[in-house]
Amino acid sequence: MPTPARLRSAIPALLVFAIFCLAATAAQTSPPPDSKTVPVIDGGIGPCSADFTITDDAAQPVYAANIQVHIAYGFMYLHKLDLQVGTNADGKARFTGLPDRTRQGLFFRASEGGREGSAFDDPSQTCKTQFTVTLHKKSQ
Numbered sequence: 001m002p003t004p005a006r007l008r009s010a011i012p013a014l015l016v017f018a019i020f021c022l023a024a025t026a027a028q029t030s031p032p033p034d035s036k037t038v039p040v041i042d043g044g045i046g047p048c049s050a051d052f053t054i055t056d057d058a059a060q061p062v063y064a065a066n067i068q069v070h071i072a073y074g075f076m077y078l079h080k081l082d083l084q085v086g087t088n089a090d091g092k093a094r095f096t097g098l099p100d101r102t103r104q105g106l107f108f109r110a111s112e113g114g115r116e117g118s119a120f121d122d123p124s125q126t127c128k129t130q131f132t133v134t135l136h137k138k139s140q
Helices: 005-029
Strands: 040-042 048-055 064-074 078-086 092-098 104-113 113-122 129-135
Touching: 040 048, 040 078, 048 104, 048 113, 064 092, 078 092, 113 129
Parallel strands: 040 092, 048 129
Antiparallel strands: 048 092, 064 078, 064 104, 104 113
16 A cells, blocks of 8 residues: 655654654653762773862862873884773862873872962872872962
């Protein structure tokens, strides 16, 4: 039995509507991100890790501070990797999978708004480290 022309023209619209409804249902059922979960970024190039607590001048945790690190690793340190993670509501973040040997160590930069701070680690000396970084106003 042939499909009427009206029904054939409505089928693509019905498919689009069904896909939209499924996508909207899936978006509603996923739980919101927990602001207390510690964000973790895995470099996947070694056994070391670095845990951070970012605070302001008043020793209060800083939410959504950005922590960055540039890593040169591997044979003759020719491989490069840039990692970045943001802090949670408690000012905490974590890097895992960092190499245990680097040419000049790891220099971490933290920033939020007009404030910044930094930390340095030599993973050949301290493979699993914990840092508390205080953010200060950027100097002009």
